[in-house]
Amino acid sequence: MALRGFCTGLKTTLRRGRAFRGPVTSAFSGTEFALLQGHNPQPLLRPCCARQLDLTGPVSFAAHAQALAETSASDPAPSVYRIEVVTGDVRGAGTQAPAIVTLYGESGGSSDYVVGNEQDENGFERGSSKKYELSVEKDLGVLKRIHVEQCEPSVTDTGSGWFLDKIEVTGPDGQAVVFPCHSWIGKNDAGDISGPVSNQRNLIPCERLDLPAIQFQDLEQPLKVQASAIAVPHPEKVHGGIGKAVNKKKTGWGGEDAYFCTTGPHGILGMGIADGVYQWREKGIDAGEFSRLLMHTALEAVEEGQPDVLKVMQAAASRVTAAGTQGSSTCCIVLIDTLHGRLASANVGDSGFMILGVTNNNPKPHVKFRTPQQEHQFGCPYQLGHHQAADPPEDAMLTALPLIAGDVIVMGSDGLFDNVADETILSEVQAQITAGKRASIIAQRLCAVAFNNSVDKDALTPYCVAATEAFDMVYSGGKKDDITVLVAHIQYATKDDFAGPVRQWFGATKKRYIRSKQYVHFAAQLARWFGKALVGVPSPFGAPPPSLLLLPQPASAPAPHLPSEC
Incomplete structure (x- = not known):
């Protein structure tokens, strides 16, 4: 419960979730106050102007309400805003912590409203959509922004990270406005620090056309890419003789993981990672053949000059289907335009990439972008495959981003990102760059860190934290898996x-x-x-x-x- 204004003479204890209906004395005439109920985002009583009333005597609550109504008869009726809070469907997206929402429009701001603290269930579940009605003191006019602040977790920090997809607000006039976020508020349990570590965020409506968009311009100096990759199989596959690693100049594989890195015409560099699903081996199917053919076909499409990243993925998937190859695999493909400083990506599943570098607003090296995992549920990623339940390439998450000299792109299968947190990847890359190491050394170093964590039963890894949240049990250690790492260092060309x-x-x-x-x-x-x-x-x-x-x-x-x- 919250009490706005300065009041004395309380004769009872204010408890969370309880409506206060007891006597209260206002210390100042004309002070605005409102009583808020803890489990309801609406004010219990709308703000009113209190007179000098001594309500400590045996006066009925009806008399209090009548006195308040008389003093606020001239106040305008409250405006009702309906909001829908949508949580993303990515690993670790849910949280048990509620949030505070404040609306801002042309006519000012609203009060703070607590959402996500229902009596039966707190917080926001992964992939959920929750609706609330906010009774605002006045019509705010055209909405300009929403301030979202995540409350502190009540018991543990585990599961406190929140991937907020969007908030949709329907005003008193019935018009709906979407405020996209699609990023983390706070730190993700899966080790992602692409969002702000702060638990606050200002959301801007997508209809705002006066905001600067990402600008793609011809470079004053072209770029070149120093890239290298390495793949190592699951240790038990090596002992079983079924997972020997092969690392060549343009392509490689280890276990069911496969990758490619090649150059195409017109200044395009293409690279990709595919992670085959090992469980197909129980049915006598080698998913490694699926992932290897997928990457080989993508390599050919890039070298033939295909500039559209989605068409590269579609061509690869069609070729594998036409060949009758069975199995399924995640797939992440990136095209880098070195003449214009652009990156385009298509991602299906929990393989992905991150961009490390600096910006004008933050000169310190940080994670500029990170692809979230695409999962139907924990441990079941989106995947291309021969079966009917497979996901089509058209479901890929498409991204277009600018690149500058000094950026470092780290691609990896889940063997990397499940075992190494983003802050560790950032510190390792920064240390190697400072020491003047090449992309090949950086890739090998990250692969070694991931492998060591995967076999360490006591390591605190993104996977063990996410598994603890997903299964509501204590999980520790890394996850043994095939590991593929691809590092691309963007530099100026001469x-x-x-x-x-x-x-x-x-x-x-x-x-x-x-x-x-x-x-x-x-x-x-x-x-x-x-x-x-x-x-x-x-x-x-x-x-x-x-x-x-x-x-x-x-x-x-x-x-x-x-x-x-x-």
């Missing part, structure tokens, strides 16, 4: 990085392509970036018209594969 690929490209084409729109476009880009022609690279006759810089590169001639180190 003209020397481009000279070799461009010379090779020109030598493989006929001389007439020197005046093609494709070559003119690319040569103009090089001149803009580096100020002069590259040594040994022919220049087109005459300066290209400015309009050519905006034309897409035609497919009449093969495009150069720009620098990367997969």
Whole structure:
């Protein structure tokens, strides 16, 4: 219960969840106050103007109510706002802690309302949608924002992280406004620190068009990617002779995990991870064949010049289906456009990636983005497969993000993210970057940390914390699994990085392509970036018209594969 205003003369104890109907003396005439019931988000009595009343005597509650009604007869009727709080359907999304919601509009702000503290069940469950009615003192007009603050957990911090998907508010006029969040409030039990560690968040309606959106612009200097990957199988698979690891330049696998990393035309670098479901082996099916063919086909699609990340995944899934390969697998594919500094991803399941780096608002290295796990329930991720219950590629979570030099992308199967918390990954990567280590060393180091935690029965891992919450039991230690790690370090490219690929490209084409729109476009880009022609690279006759810089590169001639180190 909350009491707004300064009142004295209370003759009873205020208890949580109880409506106070006893005598009270207001110390100041004209002070606004309201009594709030603990298990109800609505005020018990709407704010009113109290007179100097001595209510400590044997006066009936009806008399109190009549006196209050007389003093507030001129007050406007309260406005009812209906809100729907939607919790995300990702691992660790639920919480047992209630939250405080405050609405802000053109006419000011509302009172603080506690939601998620029902008598029968506290907090917000994973994938749940809870509705409340808020009786606000006045019409707030056009809503501008919602302030959400998570209350402190009453017993334990386990399960306190909350993945809030959105809040939908229906005002007195019947108009609904959506306030998206789709991120963590507080720290996730699965080790995710992509959201603010603070337990407060301001949500802005999605209809607000005056807010700056993510801007994708041509870079003043192109990027290059230093990338490397490693896969190791479950230790028991090695002893059984069924999980030997293979790590090559462009692809590799270990157990049912598989990965690829390759370059395509037009400055595109593609990489992906697939984690086959081991349980298919009980039916005589090797899901490793499914994941390996999935990644091999995705690699071919990238090298053939497919620039759409979802189409890469669709092509890979179609090829596996056409081949009649059985099994199922998670799948995460990322395409990096080094000429424009863009990342596009498609993710199905609990494999994923995170971006580490700095921003203008936060110059300290931090987690800039992290894909959440896609699960139907704990331990049952979304997956591509041959069976009817499999998820289609169209259900993939699609993401587009800007990249800058200095960013580090860490991709991994659940063998990495279930055994190593995000803050540990961040500290390990930062230590290796500071020491001048390459992407290959960083990937090996993260893989070693994940493996050591997976076989440690006493380690505090994201998986054991999430399992404790999901199964309502104490779980400790890591999770033995196949582990795949792929690290990509984004750096500035120099003209020397481009000279070799461009010379090779020109030598493989006929001389007439020197005046093609494709070559003119690319040569103009090089001149803009580096100020002069590259040594040994022919220049087109005459300066290209400015309009050519905006034309897409035609497919009449093969495009150069720009620098990367997969």
